[in-house]
Amino acid sequence: MTVWDRPEPPARPVPLDRERIVAAAVALADEGGLEAVSLRKVAARLDAGPMRLYGYIATKEELFDLMLDEVYGEIxxxxxxxxxxxxxxxxxxxxxxxxxxxxxxxxxxxxxxxxxxxxxxxxxxxxxxxxxxxxxxxxxxxxxxxxxxxxxxxxxxxxxxxxxxxxxLSERDWQRAHGPHVSRMLATGRFPALAKLVHDGTELDPxxxxxxxxxxxxxxxxxxxx
Structure with a gap:
């Protein structure tokens, strides 16, 4: 049974549901990446005991699935x-x-x-x-x-x-910092195709x-x- 098929437990004194749990997890991930997300940290953000979350989500992988589907709503x-x-x-x-x-x-x-x-x-x-x-x-x-x-x-x-x-360092700052090394390497004549790209190529934005x-x-x- 997937997390979407499993019913949520009844409400308790501290309001909690999967929607609030996922919103808190997404906020944590936006701030610090997936490594910043754990059931314990999500529970702390919601001011709830970690064991409460296991009634709604069994594993961190299920939490990631719910977070991913939440963002698919934006797509x-x-x-x-x-x-x-x-x-x-x-x-x-x-x-x-x-x-x-x-x-x-x-x-x-x-x-x-x-x-x-x-x-x-x-x-x-x-x-x-x-x-x-x-x-x-x-x-x-x-x-x-x-x-x-x-x-x-x-x-x-x-x-x-x-x-x-x-x-x-921005992309341009990084290029400036490594420019002398690249120039020395291109000056050897070992990389003519790369030299042509560096000197004549058009730099496009992402x-x-x-x-x-x-x-x-x-x-x-x-x-x-x-």
Missing amino acids: LPEEPARDWREALRGHAHRTRQASLRHQWLADLLGGRPTLGPNALAVTEAMLSALDGVADLDTVMRAVETVSAYLTGAIRREIASLRAEQATG ETTFATGLEWVLDAVAAKLA
Whole structure:
């Protein structure tokens, strides 16, 4: 029986329910990442005994499942997309924005399928937009391909943000600090392709990079669907 199928225990003097528990856990994760979340810490934030929480949530993994589904509620489209491409594009951008608000989301993307109501509704919206466009196996490959791209791209962007937060150095500050070393290495002539990229390449902001890569993936998906 999943956590969504299991009924909540009756109310007690200190008001408690899964909604309040999940909200507290999300707040802790937003502040300090998933490592900052435990049933004990969540209970302390709610001014409740830790054992109280076990009536609502059996394990920390269940808590993570509920937190993930809570954020999937932010990824749900407000209205049906006009076509499959708009549906997959919108899903990717909403997932990225949710990950920027909740950086710990990047650590949970790409794992086992999430069975919560919001996650199932997100999947339903994507599959509905692709219904009838191609055979079912092709549709699944399309969704998986876009999901693989956005998971990798989001994790890379969040890793960069975390490095910036940990060191206090922006991407440009980091480049300035390591510039002399890079210049010395390029001056050896051993890395001509890399030197061309460094000197002539265009530096794009993260949002443009994500959007450009996404459109390339969607172009490839469109070719397969055709």
